[in-house]
Amino acid sequence: xxxxxxxxxxxxxxxxxxxxxxxxxxxxxxxxxxxxxxxxxxxxxxxxxxxxxxxxxxxxxxxxxxxxxxxxxxxxxxxxxxxxxxxxxxxxxxxxxxxxxxxxxxxxxxxxxxxxxxxxxxxxxxxxxxxxxxxxxxxxxxxxxxxxxxxxxxxxxxxxxxxxxxxxxxxxxxxxxxxxxxxxxxxxxxxxxxxxxxxxxxxxxxxxxxxxxxxxxxxxxxxxxxxxxxxxxxxxxxxxxxxxxxxxxxxxxxxxxxxxxxxxxxxxxxxxxxxxxxxxxxxxxxxxxxxxxxxxxxxxxxxxxxxxxxxxxxxxxxxxxxxxxxxxxxxxxxxxxxxxxxxxxxxxxxxxxxxxxxxxxxxxxxxxxxx
Numbered sequence: 001x002x003x004x005x006x007x008x009x010x011x012x013x014x015x016x017x018x019x020x021x022x023x024x025x026x027x028x029x030x031x032x033x034x035x036x037x038x039x040x041x042x043x044x045x046x047x048x049x050x051x052x053x054x055x056x057x058x059x060x061x062x063x064x065x066x067x068x069x070x071x072x073x074x075x076x077x078x079x080x081x082x083x084x085x086x087x088x089x090x091x092x093x094x095x096x097x098x099x100x101x102x103x104x105x106x107x108x109x110x111x112x113x114x115x116x117x118x119x120x121x122x123x124x125x126x127x128x129x130x131x132x133x134x135x136x137x138x139x140x141x142x143x144x145x146x147x148x149x150x151x152x153x154x155x156x157x158x159x160x161x162x163x164x165x166x167x168x169x170x171x172x173x174x175x176x177x178x179x180x181x182x183x184x185x186x187x188x189x190x191x192x193x194x195x196x197x198x199x200x201x202x203x204x205x206x207x208x209x210x211x212x213x214x215x216x217x218x219x220x221x222x223x224x225x226x227x228x229x230x231x232x233x234x235x236x237x238x239x240x241x242x243x244x245x246x247x248x249x250x251x252x253x254x255x256x257x258x259x260x261x262x263x264x265x266x267x268x269x270x271x272x273x274x275x276x277x278x279x280x281x282x283x284x285x286x287x288x289x290x291x292x293x294x295x296x297x298x299x300x301x302x303x304x305x306x307x308x309x310x311x312x313x314x315x316x317x318x319x320x321x322x323x324x325x326x327x328x329x330x331x332x333x334x335x336x337x338x339x340x341x342x343x344x345x346x347x348x349x350x351x352x353x354x355x356x357x358x359x360x361x362x363x364x365x366x367x368x369x370x371x
Contacts, residue, residue: 008112009136011052012100015045015064015072015118016090018371020359021284021352024343025303025320028371033118034071037282037303038291044282045118046075051125052116055132061085061104062118063096082236088244091251094224094259097206098217102232105210112139114207115256120281121291127277134172135207135273141169143271144208144216144264146178148200149279154190157283159183159202159257163272178270181262200274203281206261216264224259227251284352285318285336292318300329317349343370 019032026032033045040047045062052060063085064072073079085099097115104111114132122128135145148161164177181202185193193199206213218225227247234243264270280287292301299316302308307324317335319327329335336352338345347355363371 005112005136005140006055008108008110008140009056009059010104010111010113011049011056011060012097012104012113012115013045013048013052013060013062013118014093014096014100014115015062015068016087016093016096017119019119019282020356022282022288023338023355023359024340024345024370025338029067030071031068031119032282034068034075037288038121039301039303043075044121045072048116048118048120049076049078051122051128052114054129055136056114061100063087063100064118065090088248090253091248092253093204093256094217094221094254095228095248095251097256098214098224098228098259099231101208101210101213101217102228103235105214106232106235109211111210112136112207113210113213114205116205117281120203120279123278128275131174131273131275131277132207134175137172138167138169138175138271138273139207139209141167142209142212142269143167144206144212144261144269145175145271145273146261147203147205147207147275148272149203149275151190151194151199151201154187154194155201156184156187156190160185160190160193161200161202161272163198163200163274167271172273175271175273177268178265178272181257181265200272201279202257203275203279204257206256212264212269213260216260216267216269220263221252221254221259224252224254284355285338285347286349286352288318289334289349 015033017031018028019026022032034043036043061083062072062079066086066088069086101113104113131147135147138145146161160182162179162182164179167175167177169175230247231244234240280291289301300310300312301318302310303320308321309326310319311328313330315329315332319337321327321339327337334349336347
């Protein structure tokens with residue numbers, strides 16, 4: 001890759017979201033990106049950082065909540081103070097990614113940034129990096145680029161990207177125009193998308209010149225844009241915390257898709273590079289079952305480590321405990337057992353998506369201490 005172009009690239013890792021479908025393993029105080037959920041020996045955020053280093057070097061920024069500062073610094077000791085953006089409270093993805101873009105723009109308006117969520121599992125890493133290189137070349141031509149994922153099933157759980165004509169960009173042979181972003185469809189519609197072809201999952205991975213991203217943010221969300229630029233102006237000064245505390249709580253809450261990606265696509269400023277790598281957002285305990293197949297012993301995936309001794313008799317599933325104990329499973333298939341100091345979850349992989357409803361019910365009942 002052209003060295004000058006590569007030197008403009010900065011990685012951004014938004015590390016937010018609680019991952020409610022993985023409760024009580026994933027909590028507000030310890031969300032899923034801080035855990036090793038794949039048996040790789042690396043937490044999700046650490047793996048995300050390591051994927052970006054070959055292209056971004058030390059030019060990587062993390063945006064996360066104040067409560068996670070200690071854990072993030074512990075897992076990513078390379079991150080310097082200036083590149084650790086701590087949100088006083090969640091304000092959705094447009095504020096998080098937009099602030100990173102604004103800070104980088106104030107430092108160097110020629111930066112090309114790539115935003116990659118901290119809680120996704122991607123392999124092979126080399127294929128992802130080759131796709132990212134194409135995205136950087138494409139972004140350098142003046143495009144907001146999304147990395148689209150080839151659908152493996154007619155899922156109604158993801159938004160879709162409808163791709164158009166090839167863009168004929170040197171060093172980015174697979175880059176295409178984007179016709180539109182499509183909201184999460186029902187299963188029948190998703191099945192039609194797969195049959196038609198040209199539809200990719202929207203995994204929320206964006207690569208863009210920071211100036212172009214901010215231009216669309218200013219057009220579509222001027223109040224949010226103005227607030228983020230105020231914070232960015234103070235970021236590398238002693239006024240950082242004061243201005244952040246004053247401005248951040250009043251910022252509009254909106255997703256980056258609505259604030260930037262969808263209107264930019266309508267303006268013809270969005271491209272897509274299809275990713276042929278394996279991708280999983282580890283949305284529930286069934287996903288953990290898929291991702292840990294190689295480490296399963298006797299049909300049981302043990303997320304608790306060696307201290308948790310699992311005895312299985314004609315049983316399969318996922319087990320986690322945060323204390324040394326024996327967990328015995330007898331005659332039960334695809335069970336999920338998550339045992340923590342203050343909460344116990346027992347369900348099955350088939351009902352893994354319903355854990356989110358349990359969390360919502362607990363919140364409604366005021367059981368905030370276990371969330």
